[in-house]
C-alpha cells in the first residue's frame with residue numbers, strides 16, 4: 001500500500017500567498033487555486049490576469065500556467081525555488097498537521113461520491129453535442145473499435161462533458177475509470193475517482209505467461225493487445241511490484257518518447273527489462289519533445305501494419321524492442337547519446353529548473369535595460 005497524505009487546499013493557498021507577487025490567491029473550486037504565475041510573471045498588460053493555477057486531488061498538487069505552459073509538482077517548485085519555505089512546509093504541513101485532521105473526513109466523504117448513473121453508453125443519443133464530441137475524439141485518436149464500443153460518456157454531474165474510460169472487472173462491472181475532458185479544459189484534462197484506490201488498466205485480464213506490454217498512458221495501451229497501463233512513467237515501479245517476479249521476463253516496457261520516459265527506459269533496461277526504443281523517424285514526429293504510441297498511430301507511422309481491429313501486431317512492435325544484454329546496453333547508450341539525450345537522471349532537476357526560471361530571468365533583464 002502506498003502511503004498518501006491529505007493536504008487541504010488552504011495549506012497550498014497559505015504558502016502560495018507568500019510567493020506570488022501580489023499576494024492574491026483565488027479559490028476557484030474545491031480543488032483549484034488561481035494566481036499570477038510566479039514563474040513567468042504572467043501577463044504584463046493585464047495585472048488582473050491570473051493564469052497560474054494549482055490543482056489538487058487532496059493528496060498531490062500540480063502547479064501550472066496557461067501562459068508559459070509550465071507543469072510542475074507543487075512540492076518540487078517549492079523545493080527548487082523557495083527552499084526556506086519548503087523546509088517550513090515539510091515541518092508544518094507534513095509533520096504537525098493536527099488542525100487539518102477533521103477536514104480529511106469531509107474530503108473523503110465528498111470525493112467518494114461517484115454517481116455512475118450519469119455515465120451513458122455511446123449508443124445513447126440524449127446529449128447529441130457531447131456525444132458527437134466523444135465520437136470525434138475516438139475517431140481522431142484512432143481508438144480501436146473493439147475498445148471504443150465499451151466507452152461511456154457523461155453530460156451531467158461531476159464528470160459532465162467527459163468521455164469515460166471504465167476499468168472493467170471480469171464480471172463486466174467497474175468502479176475505477178478515467179474521465180477525459182471533451183472541451184478545452186487545459187487545466188484538468190483527466191479526472192479520476194480520487195477516493196478509490198488506483199487501479200491498473202487491464203491488469204486483471206492480461207496474460208502474463210506470454211509477452212505483455214506496459215504503457216504509461218491509457219490510450220497508448222489500446223493499440224497493442226495484452227497491454228497494461230501504469231498511469232505515468234514514475235509509477236512503473238509500483239505496478240511491477242503488483243506483478244509476480246516470475247512474470248517480469250515477459251514484460252515489455254513502452255515509455256513515452258520524451259526525456260522522462262527515455263530515462264526510465266534506460267533505468268529499467270539496466271535492471272534487465274525489455275524496453276521499446278524510439279527511433280529517429282519516430283522522434284522526428286514529436287511535438288515539444290514529446291511523442292507517444294497514440295501520436296505515432298495518429299500520424300500514420302503504423303498504417304501499413306495495423307490489423308483489422310486497428311491495432312499494431314505484436315511482431316511489428318517487437319522490431320523496436322531491445323532485449324537486455326551488455327552489448328545492447330552499449331547500443332542503447334550510444335544511440336540515445338547520439339540523438340542528444342542525457343540519460344543520467346541527476347541532470348533532470350537542472351533541466352526542469354532551467355525551464356522554470358528562464359522567463360523570470362528574461363523579464364528582469366528587460367527591466368534592467370529599460371525595455372518595457
Ligand SMILES: [Zn+2]
Pocket residue numbers: 037038039040041042052064065066067068069070
Ligand atoms: Zn507562467
